[in-house]
Amino acid sequence: MGVFGDYQKQGGLTRRKALVLGAAGLTVFGATGLRAADMKPGETGRVIRVIDGDSFVLEDGLIIRLAGIEAPRTALKSKKREAWPFAGESRAALSGLINKREVQLFYGGESRDRYGRAVAQVYTIAANGQRDIWIQAEMVRLGLARVMPWPGEYADIAALYALEAEAREKGRGIWSDPFYAPRSPDPNALAQFVDSVQIVEGIITSVADVRGQIYLNFGADYRTDFTVAIAKKNVKRFTAGNIDPLALEGAKVRVRGWVELINGPMIWLNQPERLEILS
Structure with a gap:
């Protein structure tokens, strides 16, 4: 077999x-x-x-x-x-x-x-x-x-x-090898991995809907802390399966994608398969 x-x-x-x-x-x-x-x-x-x-x-x-x-x-x-x-x-x-x-x-x-x-x-x-x-x-x-x-x-x-x-x-x-280790959402540590694909693990402290675009925040200050963003055009991929990203506040998650620097470090989440709910 x-x-x-x-x-x-x-x-x-x-x-x-x-x-x-x-x-x-x-x-x-x-x-x-x-x-x-x-x-x-x-x-x-x-x-x-x-x-x-x-x-x-x-x-x-x-x-x-x-x-x-x-x-x-x-x-x-x-x-x-x-x-x-x-x-x-x-x-x-x-x-x-x-x-x-x-x-x-x-x-x-x-x-x-x-x-x-x-x-x-x-x-x-x-x-x-x-x-x-x-x-x-x-x-x-x-x-x-x-x-x-x-x-x-x-x-x-x-x-x-x-x-x-x-x-x-x-x-x-x-x-x-530490090269592939899941990263902390700490913005100072994560900033050194900007412009690379990373796996980030942490707790979503707050969520926001800004004109249809969803933000999953991992710290108190969205202007400096790590954030996961779901573009308005991609939200339907989540809602198609009755998944409400706005209900993820407090969840421990693991997310993977390209780390950019927009205010603080950010990953654009274009599909739910790149998001793991850990607790």
Whole structure:
């Protein structure tokens, strides 16, 4: 049996967290990890090259990015970017899982990104022709990728978060390095991570609706403290699942996204799947 069996055993989600995850209509479908109504089978093919921990190439030349997760970035000379910690280990792990193997893609939402890459959930194909390993889940379980969903990238987000929590608790892979640690909402500490993707964990002290735009504040002074903002155009993604962001005052949450400096540090939350309710 592949790795499916372990995913459906993950539990312990609070009702509140489950509701937030359900805001985008996501449903746990047992071991498959896919929302059947929204995912459609895509290409199958043999992997001939692994680029990094979340992208690879099929023999027909199609480049695939693993939807819903983010692996450590490799070095990029053109942008003077150094490799993130565990970039090599992540690439090696993905290569060990899929290189020279047959895989099948499954799509939710747009099937191509602006670079022409396929954006898909990926499974290896076993000798009997059946789906075997859900690659996103295995990379997260190993601690060599973190959950990072974008709109339309459907997956069993609850299962991925449970696997990430386990990997983080056990200090696997990236979670053994402070580079990836969840950050405090303390604005002075968080300011050093502006212009990067971070995971921030803290308590929402107040909420506000300003002309339809929602602000989740993590301190007494919105002009300097950390804030999560939900643009008016994105609020419907929460309300579609009967989730009221204004009811989150006092909740302990974990949110992930790009940290900007607007007054204090801020993350724009464009979808509920990037928000975990911890208590």
